[in-house]
Amino acid sequence: MTIDWSAVEKEAVNILSRYLQINTMNPPGNETEGAKFLHKILKKEKVESDIYESQPGRGSLITKHFGKKSIPELILLHHLDVVPVEEKNWEHGPFSGELIDGEVWGRGAVDCKSLGIMELMAFLLLKRGGLNPEKHIVYAATADEEAGGQWGVSWLMENHPEKLNAKHVINEGVGFGLKTEKSNLYLCQVAEKGSCWIRINFTGRPGHGSLPNDENCVIDMAKAVQAISNISFPVQVVSPVDDFVKGIAPEQGYMPEDVFLGLLDKDRNSDVLRNINDKAVRQMMMAALKHTAIPTVTRSGARTNVVPGECYCEVDCRILPGTAVEEVIQKIEQVLTAEGCRNFSIDFKQIPQVSSSPVDTFLYREIEKSFNQIDSKAKVVPFMSPGATDSRFFREKGIPAYGIQVESSIESAELVHGHNERVNVGSFVKGIKFFYDLTRKLCV
Numbered sequence: 001m002t003i004d005w006s007a008v009e010k011e012a013v014n015i016l017s018r019y020l021q022i023n024t025m026n027p028p029g030n031e032t033e034g035a036k037f038l039h040k041i042l043k044k045e046k047v048e049s050d051i052y053e054s055q056p057g058r059g060s061l062i063t064k065h066f067g068k069k070s071i072p073e074l075i076l077l078h079h080l081d082v083v084p085v086e087e088k089n090w091e092h093g094p095f096s097g098e099l100i101d102g103e104v105w106g107r108g109a110v111d112c113k114s115l116g117i118m119e120l121m122a123f124l125l126l127k128r129g130g131l132n133p134e135k136h137i138v139y140a141a142t143a144d145e146e147a148g149g150q151w152g153v154s155w156l157m158e159n160h161p162e163k164l165n166a167k168h169v170i171n172e173g174v175g176f177g178l179k180t181e182k183s184n185l186y187l188c189q190v191a192e193k194g195s196c197w198i199r200i201n202f203t204g205r206p207g208h209g210s211l212p213n214d215e216n217c218v219i220d221m222a223k224a225v226q227a228i229s230n231i232s233f234p235v236q237v238v239s240p241v242d243d244f245v246k247g248i249a250p251e252q253g254y255m256p257e258d259v260f261l262g263l264l265d266k267d268r269n270s271d272v273l274r275n276i277n278d279k280a281v282r283q284m285m286m287a288a289l290k291h292t293a294i295p296t297v298t299r300s301g302a303r304t305n306v307v308p309g310e311c312y313c314e315v316d317c318r319i320l321p322g323t324a325v326e327e328v329i330q331k332i333e334q335v336l337t338a339e340g341c342r343n344f345s346i347d348f349k350q351i352p353q354v355s356s357s358p359v360d361t362f363l364y365r366e367i368e369k370s371f372n373q374i375d376s377k378a379k380v381v382p383f384m385s386p387g388a389t390d391s392r393f394f395r396e397k398g399i400p401a402y403g404i405q406v407e408s409s410i411e412s413a414e415l416v417h418g419h420n421e422r423v424n425v426g427s428f429v430k431g432i433k434f435f436y437d438l439t440r441k442l443c444v
Protein backbone atom coordinates (compact mmCIF):
# COMPACT_ATOMS: atom_id res chain seq x y z
CA MET A 1 0.00 0.00 0.00
CA THR A 2 1.36 3.43 -0.83
CA ILE A 3 0.55 5.91 1.86
CA ASP A 4 -0.40 9.51 1.17
CA TRP A 5 1.70 10.98 3.98
CA SER A 6 0.42 14.50 3.57
CA ALA A 7 -3.14 13.24 4.09
CA VAL A 8 -1.94 11.26 7.12
CA GLU A 9 -0.31 14.40 8.50
CA LYS A 10 -3.51 16.38 8.16
CA GLU A 11 -5.61 13.70 9.77
CA ALA A 12 -3.14 13.03 12.60
CA VAL A 13 -2.69 16.72 13.43
CA ASN A 14 -6.44 17.10 13.59
CA ILE A 15 -6.80 14.13 15.94
CA LEU A 16 -3.92 15.30 18.14
CA SER A 17 -5.31 18.79 18.33
CA ARG A 18 -8.72 17.51 19.49
CA TYR A 19 -7.07 15.10 21.93
CA LEU A 20 -5.12 18.00 23.49
CA GLN A 21 -8.37 19.91 23.96
CA ILE A 22 -9.59 17.25 26.39
CA ASN A 23 -8.48 18.33 29.84
CA THR A 24 -7.00 15.25 31.54
CA MET A 25 -4.99 17.19 34.09
CA ASN A 26 -4.06 14.92 36.99
CA PRO A 27 -5.35 15.56 39.62
CA PRO A 28 -8.18 14.85 39.13
CA GLY A 29 -7.30 13.06 35.86
CA ASN A 30 -10.69 12.65 34.23
CA GLU A 31 -9.01 10.23 31.82
CA THR A 32 -12.29 8.53 30.84
CA GLU A 33 -13.00 11.51 28.54
CA GLY A 34 -9.73 10.90 26.71
CA ALA A 35 -10.36 7.16 26.60
CA LYS A 36 -13.83 7.71 25.09
CA PHE A 37 -12.32 9.97 22.44
CA LEU A 38 -9.87 7.25 21.36
CA HIS A 39 -12.56 4.57 21.61
CA LYS A 40 -14.72 6.46 19.08
CA ILE A 41 -11.88 6.79 16.58
CA LEU A 42 -11.00 3.10 16.90
CA LYS A 43 -14.64 2.07 16.60
CA LYS A 44 -15.04 3.96 13.35
CA GLU A 45 -12.21 1.81 11.96
CA LYS A 46 -13.80 -1.35 13.33
CA VAL A 47 -11.22 -1.85 16.07
CA GLU A 48 -12.78 -3.04 19.30
CA SER A 49 -11.61 -1.68 22.62
CA ASP A 50 -12.74 -1.58 26.24
CA ILE A 51 -12.57 1.13 28.83
CA TYR A 52 -11.76 0.02 32.38
CA GLU A 53 -12.45 2.46 35.20
CA SER A 54 -10.45 2.12 38.41
CA GLN A 55 -12.45 4.98 39.96
CA PRO A 56 -15.27 7.09 38.54
CA GLY A 57 -13.71 9.11 35.71
CA ARG A 58 -10.35 7.31 35.90
CA GLY A 59 -10.65 5.19 32.76
CA SER A 60 -8.00 3.36 30.74
CA LEU A 61 -8.54 2.02 27.22
CA ILE A 62 -7.21 -1.28 25.88
CA THR A 63 -7.95 -2.71 22.44
CA LYS A 64 -9.15 -6.29 22.11
CA HIS A 65 -6.62 -8.83 20.98
CA PHE A 66 -7.63 -11.39 18.37
CA GLY A 67 -4.34 -13.18 17.99
CA LYS A 68 -4.09 -16.87 17.24
CA LYS A 69 -1.24 -17.00 19.68
CA SER A 70 -2.53 -16.04 23.08
CA ILE A 71 0.14 -13.45 23.90
CA PRO A 72 0.44 -10.35 21.70
CA GLU A 73 3.87 -9.40 20.39
CA LEU A 74 3.61 -5.82 21.50
CA ILE A 75 1.67 -3.33 23.57
CA LEU A 76 1.75 0.22 22.26
CA LEU A 77 1.36 2.17 25.47
CA HIS A 78 0.91 5.80 26.43
CA HIS A 79 -0.79 7.62 29.27
CA LEU A 80 -3.95 9.69 29.05
CA ASP A 81 -3.29 12.05 31.94
CA VAL A 82 -1.18 15.21 31.90
CA VAL A 83 0.43 17.31 34.65
CA PRO A 84 -1.13 20.59 35.86
CA VAL A 85 -0.50 23.90 34.10
CA GLU A 86 0.16 27.46 35.20
CA GLU A 87 -2.06 28.93 32.54
CA LYS A 88 -0.94 32.54 32.95
CA ASN A 89 2.55 31.58 31.80
CA TRP A 90 1.41 30.09 28.50
CA GLU A 91 1.49 32.05 25.24
CA HIS A 92 -1.37 29.96 23.84
CA GLY A 93 -4.06 28.10 25.75
CA PRO A 94 -2.77 24.86 27.30
CA PHE A 95 -5.94 23.09 26.19
CA SER A 96 -6.30 24.89 22.85
CA GLY A 97 -4.64 22.26 20.64
CA GLU A 98 -3.81 25.14 18.29
CA LEU A 99 -1.61 24.60 15.25
CA ILE A 100 0.74 27.58 15.00
CA ASP A 101 3.74 27.80 12.66
CA GLY A 102 4.11 24.05 12.31
CA GLU A 103 3.68 23.28 15.99
CA VAL A 104 0.69 21.87 17.87
CA TRP A 105 0.24 23.48 21.28
CA GLY A 106 -1.12 22.04 24.48
CA ARG A 107 -0.38 20.25 27.73
CA GLY A 108 0.52 16.73 26.70
CA ALA A 109 1.84 17.73 23.27
CA VAL A 110 5.17 16.12 24.20
CA ASP A 111 4.27 14.14 27.35
CA CYS A 112 2.70 12.12 25.96
CA LYS A 113 -0.46 12.55 23.89
CA SER A 114 1.55 12.98 20.69
CA LEU A 115 3.07 9.54 21.29
CA GLY A 116 -0.43 8.14 21.76
CA ILE A 117 -1.52 9.50 18.39
CA MET A 118 1.67 8.34 16.60
CA GLU A 119 0.96 4.84 17.89
CA LEU A 120 -2.74 5.13 17.04
CA MET A 121 -2.06 6.27 13.47
CA ALA A 122 0.40 3.40 12.89
CA PHE A 123 -2.24 0.99 14.20
CA LEU A 124 -4.93 2.45 11.93
CA LEU A 125 -2.65 2.54 8.87
CA LEU A 126 -1.91 -1.16 9.31
CA LYS A 127 -5.59 -1.89 9.52
CA ARG A 128 -6.41 0.21 6.45
CA GLY A 129 -3.60 -1.49 4.54
CA GLY A 130 -5.26 -4.85 5.05
CA LEU A 131 -2.97 -6.11 7.80
CA ASN A 132 -4.51 -7.21 11.04
CA PRO A 133 -2.80 -5.41 13.92
CA GLU A 134 -5.25 -6.94 16.39
CA LYS A 135 -3.60 -10.29 15.80
CA HIS A 136 -0.24 -9.06 17.09
CA ILE A 137 -0.55 -5.71 18.78
CA VAL A 138 -2.51 -4.18 21.62
CA TYR A 139 -3.03 -0.44 21.83
CA ALA A 140 -3.37 0.85 25.39
CA ALA A 141 -3.98 4.32 26.83
CA THR A 142 -3.83 4.37 30.60
CA ALA A 143 -4.69 6.65 33.51
CA ASP A 144 -2.68 8.16 36.35
CA GLU A 145 0.91 7.79 35.11
CA GLU A 146 1.81 11.28 36.26
CA ALA A 147 0.82 10.49 39.85
CA GLY A 148 2.54 7.13 40.00
CA GLY A 149 0.16 4.84 38.07
CA GLN A 150 -1.83 3.59 41.05
CA TRP A 151 -5.17 4.09 39.26
CA GLY A 152 -3.81 3.15 35.84
CA VAL A 153 -1.30 0.46 34.96
CA SER A 154 -0.84 -0.68 38.55
CA TRP A 155 -4.61 -1.12 39.02
CA LEU A 156 -4.98 -2.85 35.65
CA MET A 157 -2.14 -5.25 36.45
CA GLU A 158 -3.98 -6.22 39.59
CA ASN A 159 -7.51 -6.37 38.23
CA HIS A 160 -7.08 -7.33 34.56
CA PRO A 161 -3.55 -8.73 34.33
CA GLU A 162 -4.28 -10.73 31.18
CA LYS A 163 -5.08 -7.51 29.29
CA LEU A 164 -1.58 -6.15 29.79
CA ASN A 165 0.34 -9.29 29.03
CA ALA A 166 2.59 -9.18 25.96
CA LYS A 167 6.05 -10.10 24.74
CA HIS A 168 7.19 -6.47 24.61
CA VAL A 169 6.00 -2.98 25.45
CA ILE A 170 6.74 0.33 23.83
CA ASN A 171 6.08 3.35 25.97
CA GLU A 172 7.13 6.96 26.39
CA GLY A 173 10.82 7.74 26.69
CA VAL A 174 12.14 10.85 28.33
CA GLY A 175 15.51 10.55 26.63
CA PHE A 176 15.68 13.33 24.10
CA GLY A 177 18.37 12.73 21.54
CA LEU A 178 21.20 14.85 20.31
CA LYS A 179 22.02 16.20 16.92
CA THR A 180 25.75 16.12 16.34
CA GLU A 181 27.81 16.76 13.23
CA LYS A 182 28.12 13.05 12.55
CA SER A 183 24.71 11.72 13.49
CA ASN A 184 21.33 12.10 15.07
CA LEU A 185 21.30 10.21 18.33
CA TYR A 186 18.06 8.65 19.50
CA LEU A 187 17.89 7.41 23.06
CA CYS A 188 15.99 4.23 23.74
CA GLN A 189 15.00 4.12 27.39
CA VAL A 190 15.90 0.66 28.64
CA ALA A 191 16.22 1.43 32.34
CA GLU A 192 14.94 3.82 34.98
CA LYS A 193 16.41 4.98 38.25
CA GLY A 194 14.46 4.20 41.37
CA SER A 195 12.88 7.06 43.22
CA CYS A 196 12.43 7.70 46.86
CA TRP A 197 10.40 10.69 47.94
CA ILE A 198 11.22 11.72 51.44
CA ARG A 199 9.74 14.19 53.88
CA ILE A 200 11.87 15.62 56.65
CA ASN A 201 9.82 16.83 59.61
CA PHE A 202 11.23 19.44 61.99
CA THR A 203 9.92 20.45 65.39
CA GLY A 204 10.93 23.46 67.47
CA ARG A 205 9.67 25.94 70.06
CA PRO A 206 6.70 27.96 68.77
CA GLY A 207 6.32 31.58 69.79
CA HIS A 208 5.71 35.19 68.86
CA GLY A 209 7.50 36.49 65.78
CA SER A 210 8.65 39.56 67.72
CA LEU A 211 10.84 37.52 70.08
CA PRO A 212 14.24 35.97 69.29
CA ASN A 213 13.91 32.16 69.29
CA ASP A 214 16.92 29.86 69.17
CA GLU A 215 14.73 26.79 68.60
CA ASN A 216 13.03 28.03 65.49
CA CYS A 217 12.39 24.97 63.29
CA VAL A 218 12.26 27.10 60.13
CA ILE A 219 15.96 27.83 60.58
CA ASP A 220 16.77 24.12 60.95
CA MET A 221 14.80 23.38 57.81
CA ALA A 222 16.59 26.10 55.87
CA LYS A 223 19.96 24.67 56.94
CA ALA A 224 18.80 21.22 55.85
CA VAL A 225 17.71 22.41 52.42
CA GLN A 226 21.07 24.07 51.90
CA ALA A 227 23.01 21.04 53.15
CA ILE A 228 21.11 18.59 50.96
CA SER A 229 21.62 20.68 47.86
CA ASN A 230 25.37 20.61 48.56
CA ILE A 231 25.58 16.81 48.71
CA SER A 232 27.62 15.39 45.86
CA PHE A 233 27.10 11.66 45.63
CA PRO A 234 30.03 9.70 44.20
CA VAL A 235 30.01 8.56 40.58
CA GLN A 236 28.83 4.98 40.00
CA VAL A 237 28.83 3.47 36.56
CA VAL A 238 25.96 1.01 36.12
CA SER A 239 25.61 -1.14 33.03
CA PRO A 240 23.01 0.80 30.98
CA VAL A 241 24.97 4.00 31.63
CA ASP A 242 28.21 2.37 30.54
CA ASP A 243 26.51 1.48 27.20
CA PHE A 244 25.05 4.97 26.99
CA VAL A 245 28.35 6.84 27.50
CA LYS A 246 30.24 4.51 25.17
CA GLY A 247 27.49 4.89 22.57
CA ILE A 248 27.61 8.66 22.43
CA ALA A 249 31.36 9.14 23.04
CA PRO A 250 32.36 8.80 19.35
CA GLU A 251 29.48 11.02 18.18
CA GLN A 252 29.54 13.96 20.57
CA GLY A 253 31.46 17.06 19.59
CA TYR A 254 32.28 18.49 23.02
CA MET A 255 35.72 16.92 23.36
CA PRO A 256 37.87 14.07 21.99
CA GLU A 257 36.30 10.65 22.41
CA ASP A 258 38.87 9.34 24.90
CA VAL A 259 38.48 12.43 27.07
CA PHE A 260 34.70 12.05 27.04
CA LEU A 261 35.06 8.43 28.17
CA GLY A 262 36.60 9.86 31.33
CA LEU A 263 32.98 10.18 32.48
CA LEU A 264 33.24 6.51 33.39
CA ASP A 265 36.31 7.10 35.54
CA LYS A 266 35.59 8.29 39.06
CA ASP A 267 38.79 10.34 39.21
CA ARG A 268 38.32 12.18 35.93
CA ASN A 269 34.56 12.38 35.92
CA SER A 270 34.09 15.79 37.56
CA ASP A 271 36.51 17.50 35.16
CA VAL A 272 34.80 15.97 32.14
CA LEU A 273 31.37 17.02 33.38
CA ARG A 274 32.59 20.58 33.88
CA ASN A 275 33.80 20.69 30.28
CA ILE A 276 30.51 19.70 28.69
CA ASN A 277 29.32 23.16 27.78
CA ASP A 278 25.72 22.21 27.02
CA LYS A 279 23.77 22.60 30.26
CA ALA A 280 21.05 20.10 29.35
CA VAL A 281 23.57 17.40 28.39
CA ARG A 282 25.62 18.04 31.51
CA GLN A 283 22.50 17.70 33.63
CA MET A 284 21.51 14.46 31.89
CA MET A 285 24.99 12.99 32.45
CA MET A 286 25.06 13.95 36.12
CA ALA A 287 21.68 12.30 36.65
CA ALA A 288 22.90 9.14 34.92
CA LEU A 289 26.10 8.81 36.94
CA LYS A 290 25.05 9.69 40.48
CA HIS A 291 22.24 9.41 42.96
CA THR A 292 20.48 12.74 43.28
CA ALA A 293 18.62 14.38 46.16
CA ILE A 294 16.77 17.51 45.11
CA PRO A 295 14.77 19.60 47.63
CA THR A 296 11.42 20.47 46.06
CA VAL A 297 8.81 21.35 48.70
CA THR A 298 8.98 23.40 51.91
CA ARG A 299 6.00 24.03 54.19
CA SER A 300 6.19 26.12 57.29
CA GLY A 301 4.27 28.72 59.22
CA ALA A 302 0.96 30.40 58.52
CA ARG A 303 1.47 33.97 59.74
CA THR A 304 4.36 36.39 59.65
CA ASN A 305 4.17 37.02 63.39
CA VAL A 306 4.09 33.39 64.51
CA VAL A 307 7.12 31.11 64.83
CA PRO A 308 5.70 27.68 63.95
CA GLY A 309 6.25 24.66 66.18
CA GLU A 310 6.71 22.34 63.21
CA CYS A 311 7.50 22.41 59.51
CA TYR A 312 8.74 20.07 56.80
CA CYS A 313 10.57 19.86 53.53
CA GLU A 314 10.39 17.22 50.84
CA VAL A 315 13.25 15.86 48.80
CA ASP A 316 13.07 13.93 45.54
CA CYS A 317 15.79 11.27 45.62
CA ARG A 318 16.62 9.25 42.51
CA ILE A 319 18.69 6.18 43.11
CA LEU A 320 20.97 4.17 40.83
CA PRO A 321 20.59 0.41 40.46
CA GLY A 322 22.42 -1.58 43.11
CA THR A 323 21.98 0.80 46.04
CA ALA A 324 19.47 0.36 48.84
CA VAL A 325 17.23 3.35 49.53
CA GLU A 326 18.25 3.17 53.20
CA GLU A 327 21.85 3.94 52.28
CA VAL A 328 20.89 7.22 50.67
CA ILE A 329 18.62 8.17 53.56
CA GLN A 330 21.40 7.40 56.01
CA LYS A 331 23.71 9.71 54.08
CA ILE A 332 21.14 12.52 54.27
CA GLU A 333 20.71 11.93 57.99
CA GLN A 334 24.47 12.17 58.54
CA VAL A 335 24.74 15.37 56.53
CA LEU A 336 21.91 17.03 58.46
CA THR A 337 23.38 16.04 61.79
CA ALA A 338 26.83 17.32 60.76
CA GLU A 339 25.19 20.58 59.71
CA GLY A 340 23.70 20.99 63.20
CA CYS A 341 20.04 20.48 62.25
CA ARG A 342 18.00 19.51 65.33
CA ASN A 343 14.77 17.64 66.07
CA PHE A 344 14.12 16.12 62.70
CA SER A 345 12.70 12.82 61.51
CA ILE A 346 12.61 11.38 58.01
CA ASP A 347 9.62 9.64 56.38
CA PHE A 348 9.64 7.82 53.02
CA LYS A 349 6.86 8.73 50.69
CA GLN A 350 7.05 6.49 47.67
CA ILE A 351 9.49 4.05 46.17
CA PRO A 352 9.26 3.03 42.53
CA GLN A 353 12.04 0.50 42.16
CA VAL A 354 14.89 0.60 39.69
CA SER A 355 13.92 -1.24 36.51
CA SER A 356 15.66 -2.32 33.32
CA SER A 357 15.14 -4.26 30.08
CA PRO A 358 17.73 -6.17 28.04
CA VAL A 359 19.08 -4.70 24.79
CA ASP A 360 19.66 -8.05 23.12
CA THR A 361 16.03 -8.60 22.16
CA PHE A 362 14.34 -8.88 18.79
CA LEU A 363 12.34 -5.73 19.40
CA TYR A 364 15.35 -3.61 20.38
CA ARG A 365 17.07 -4.55 17.11
CA GLU A 366 13.91 -3.72 15.17
CA ILE A 367 13.70 -0.34 16.94
CA GLU A 368 17.23 0.41 15.72
CA LYS A 369 16.29 -0.56 12.16
CA SER A 370 13.13 1.54 12.18
CA PHE A 371 15.04 4.61 13.35
CA ASN A 372 17.45 4.06 10.47
CA GLN A 373 14.47 3.81 8.16
CA ILE A 374 13.18 7.27 9.06
CA ASP A 375 16.56 8.96 9.44
CA SER A 376 19.71 7.95 7.57
CA LYS A 377 21.85 9.68 10.21
CA ALA A 378 20.17 7.83 13.08
CA LYS A 379 22.14 6.10 15.78
CA VAL A 380 20.26 4.46 18.65
CA VAL A 381 21.82 4.45 22.09
CA PRO A 382 20.39 2.72 25.18
CA PHE A 383 19.55 5.11 27.97
CA MET A 384 18.72 5.03 31.67
CA SER A 385 16.15 7.64 32.59
CA PRO A 386 16.42 9.52 35.87
CA GLY A 387 12.62 9.47 36.15
CA ALA A 388 10.25 6.53 36.34
CA THR A 389 7.43 5.72 33.91
CA ASP A 390 4.77 3.01 33.74
CA SER A 391 7.36 0.81 31.98
CA ARG A 392 8.57 -0.28 35.38
CA PHE A 393 5.35 -2.23 36.07
CA PHE A 394 5.97 -4.33 32.96
CA ARG A 395 9.67 -4.83 33.68
CA GLU A 396 8.74 -6.08 37.15
CA LYS A 397 6.76 -8.82 35.42
CA GLY A 398 9.67 -9.67 33.16
CA ILE A 399 8.21 -7.99 30.08
CA PRO A 400 10.87 -5.91 28.27
CA ALA A 401 9.66 -2.32 27.94
CA TYR A 402 11.33 0.36 25.83
CA GLY A 403 10.78 4.09 26.04
CA ILE A 404 10.85 5.80 22.68
CA GLN A 405 11.40 9.45 21.96
CA VAL A 406 11.45 10.38 18.28
CA GLU A 407 12.60 13.93 18.92
CA SER A 408 16.37 14.08 18.52
CA SER A 409 16.65 17.53 20.04
CA ILE A 410 17.39 17.91 23.68
CA GLU A 411 15.74 21.36 23.79
CA SER A 412 12.32 19.66 23.72
CA ALA A 413 13.10 18.11 27.11
CA GLU A 414 12.43 21.49 28.73
CA LEU A 415 8.85 21.47 27.44
CA VAL A 416 8.01 18.32 29.40
CA HIS A 417 6.00 19.51 32.43
CA GLY A 418 7.05 23.08 31.51
CA HIS A 419 5.18 26.06 30.09
CA ASN A 420 4.27 26.37 26.39
CA GLU A 421 4.42 22.64 25.68
CA ARG A 422 4.13 22.01 21.93
CA VAL A 423 5.20 19.47 19.36
CA ASN A 424 6.75 20.06 15.98
CA VAL A 425 4.57 18.59 13.21
CA GLY A 426 7.65 17.32 11.32
CA SER A 427 8.84 15.28 14.32
CA PHE A 428 5.30 14.10 14.97
CA VAL A 429 4.92 12.72 11.43
CA LYS A 430 8.40 11.21 11.62
CA GLY A 431 7.16 9.39 14.71
CA ILE A 432 4.13 8.01 12.87
CA LYS A 433 6.45 6.70 10.15
CA PHE A 434 8.69 5.13 12.78
CA PHE A 435 5.82 3.33 14.47
CA TYR A 436 4.30 2.28 11.16
CA ASP A 437 7.61 0.77 10.01
CA LEU A 438 8.18 -0.98 13.34
CA THR A 439 4.70 -2.41 13.80
CA ARG A 440 4.29 -3.44 10.16
CA LYS A 441 7.24 -5.79 10.59
CA LEU A 442 5.44 -7.47 13.47
CA CYS A 443 2.26 -7.96 11.44
CA VAL A 444 3.70 -9.69 8.38
Ligand SMILES: [Zn+2]
Nearest residue numbers: 111112145172
Ligand atom coordinates in the same frame (compact mmCIF):
# COMPACT_ATOMS: atom_id res chain seq x y z
ZN1 LIG B 1 4.66 10.94 30.47
